Amino acid sequence: MTQDQDVALSVKNLKTFFYTNKRCNKAVNGVSFDIKKGKTLCIVGESGCGKSVTASTIMQLLPTLSRIEEGEITYHSENGDIRIDQLERNGEKMRSIRGSEIAMIFQDPMTALNPVYTIGFQISESLKYHTDLTRTQYKTRAIELLRDMGISLPESRVDDYPHSYSGGMRQRAMIAMAMSCSPKILIADEPTTALDVTIQAQIFELMDTLKKEHGTAIMLITHDMGVVAELADEVAVMYMGNIVEAGTVDEVLRNPTHPYTRALLASIPVLGKGKHQDITAIPGSTPDPYDRPNGCQFADRCAYRIDACDVMPEETQIGRTHRVMCWRHEEVGANAAE
Numbered sequence: 001m002t003q004d005q006d007v008a009l010s011v012k013n014l015k016t017f018f019y020t021n022k023r024c025n026k027a028v029n030g031v032s033f034d035i036k037k038g039k040t041l042c043i044v045g046e047s048g049c050g051k052s053v054t055a056s057t058i059m060q061l062l063p064t065l066s067r068i069e070e071g072e073i074t075y076h077s078e079n080g081d082i083r084i085d086q087l088e089r090n091g092e093k094m095r096s097i098r099g100s101e102i103a104m105i106f107q108d109p110m111t112a113l114n115p116v117y118t119i120g121f122q123i124s125e126s127l128k129y130h131t132d133l134t135r136t137q138y139k140t141r142a143i144e145l146l147r148d149m150g151i152s153l154p155e156s157r158v159d160d161y162p163h164s165y166s167g168g169m170r171q172r173a174m175i176a177m178a179m180s181c182s183p184k185i186l187i188a189d190e191p192t193t194a195l196d197v198t199i200q201a202q203i204f205e206l207m208d209t210l211k212k213e214h215g216t217a218i219m220l221i222t223h224d225m226g227v228v229a230e231l232a233d234e235v236a237v238m239y240m241g242n243i244v245e246a247g248t249v250d251e252v253l254r255n256p257t258h259p260y261t262r263a264l265l266a267s268i269p270v271l272g273k274g275k276h277q278d279i280t281a282i283p284g285s286t287p288d289p290y291d292r293p294n295g296c297q298f299a300d301r302c303a304y305r306i307d308a309c310d311v312m313p314e315e316t317q318i319g320r321t322h323r324v325m326c327w328r329h330e331e332v333g334a335n336a337a338e
């Protein structure tokens with residue numbers, strides 16, 4: 001990982017655990033990555049692997065049964081470095097960072113939109129909290145933002161309530177709200193899962209424009225390797241709380257060296273190949289998060305398993321930014337190149 005001025009936020013050895021009935025779920029178990037300015041980092045993995053908990057930890061929006069156990073989250077702000085993990089979750093400082101410097105969009109827009117207020121009112125509220133605009137300027141800015149997000153006739157839609165917007169429009173409105181204060185970092189947690197493919201493509205295009213035109217650093221959470229191939233500059237593959245492989249999208253997609261990455265790639269349908277293509281579902285299921293194996297968490301599902309896998313693999317740097325946690329990464333990489 002680099003520690004240069006292009007990094008907007010760095011996460012080092014982050015551990016976030018859940019405690020229920022005296023049992024512990026190591027939901028995020030020592031992850032490290034950088035989110036770079038003007039780049040998209042995709043965090044990819046199956047359900048339950050810790051993607052959302054990583055995002056909520058960065059936003060300091062963790063549920064009560066969880067806590068940061070170890071690690072550092074450093075936001076490299078224009079006014080110096082801020083250790084987010086050391087801020088009080090509802091303190092003044094964190095509240096001013098959340099929304100204005102680091103914004104988040106969710107899978108379900110209704111998580112962020114309140115059904116009893118108009119879209120315009122909600123965007124204005126966010127502007128009011130984070131900017132010095134006047135009352136009339138709020139509305140003009142809200143209309144501008146909706147227009148930028150591709151909402152047609154924004155002057156007439158700004159006073160509508162969320163329920164009168166379609167799913168895609170709500171998602172655009174939520175992005176408008178998230179972008180209202182020009183955040184430096186946008187965290188998007190599966191933002192298009194509930195939308196049809198055309199709208200999904202439009203939302204992704206919008207995010208790509210934000211990245212290119214505003215230099216916004218984007219962390220995009222997805223379970224879909226197809227989305228990674230389309231949008232990512234960098235990718236981190238998560239499994240059971242660990243980043244098992246990471247690097248630039250070229251490094252990871254051209255030369256996958258973790259069996260789990262390969263399995264995820266084998267599960268993407270290829271456009272034009274029709275119904276009879278060889279899509280391989282990943283065998284087995286993820287272990288019980290409260291009763292994990294000691295060694296490699298993927299071992300039980302892995303065709304490359306050997307006795308050494310009973311010990312957790314160390315992380316190995318195999319390229320300038322390419323790293324992997326697998327004892328047999330050389331053989332896996334060689335097979336991927338075949």
Ligand SMILES: Nc1ncnc2c1ncn2[C@@H]1O[C@H](COP(=O)(O)OP(=O)(O)OP(=O)(O)O)[C@@H](O)[C@H]1O
Nearest residue numbers: 018025027046047048049050051052053054063289
């Ligand atoms: N509110 C919660 N209470 C208890 N455990 C939780 C809670 N939220 C998440 N977890 C646990 O933390 C682990 C990581 O979950 P997380 O939601 O981050 O996965 P994910 O990769 O984002 O999955 P998905 O794609 O389904 O959202 C899982 O074992 C999950 O059961």
